[in-house]
Amino acid sequence: MSQNDNVDIPYIDYTRLITCILYEGGGSRVMELLHHKGLNECHMYSVRGNPIGRASLAGGLPEIPKTEIVNLVVSADQADYVYAMLYEECDMKHQGKGMIFVNRLSRSSRVALPPEMEHAA
Known part of the structure; x- marks a missing residue:
């Protein structure tokens, strides 16, 4: 196959990206819950930042935040269920815990492993 050949990559247009920002950490617990x-x-990473209005704990010195962000891709029909589950599990009804939002993905594609890799996984 040469570089000039057009390869058609099938894409899926009914997926959603759910982003969960946790100001008090807990991303690994959420990842474990999602896996079960x-x-x-999904993936998780740590960032620096606090919600607006949160005071520093060390008398004016900036604290090291435990903010973590979890991103996951789900189908459109799963998005409401997963959103509600994360809202409850992360206790988002309390102020300052974090926030969750859902974005429509314009395109996403399936990762297809070669047959020999599927058996190894």
């Missing part, structure tokens, strides 16, 4: 629910298209 069969949702493996």
Whole structure:
């Protein structure tokens, strides 16, 4: 196959990106919960930042925040269920815990492993 050949990559247009920002950490617990629910298209990372209005704990010195962000991709029909589950599990009804939002993905594609890799996984 040469570089000039057009390769058609099938794409899916009914997926959603759910972003969960946790101001008090807990991203690894959320990742474990998602894995047990069969949702493996997710990742987590730590960032620096606090919600607006949160005072520093060390008398004016900036604290090291435990803010973590979890992103996951789900199908459109799963998005409401997963959103509600994360809202409850992360206790988002309390102020300052974090926030969750859902974005429609314009395109996403499936990762297809070669047959020999599927058996190894």
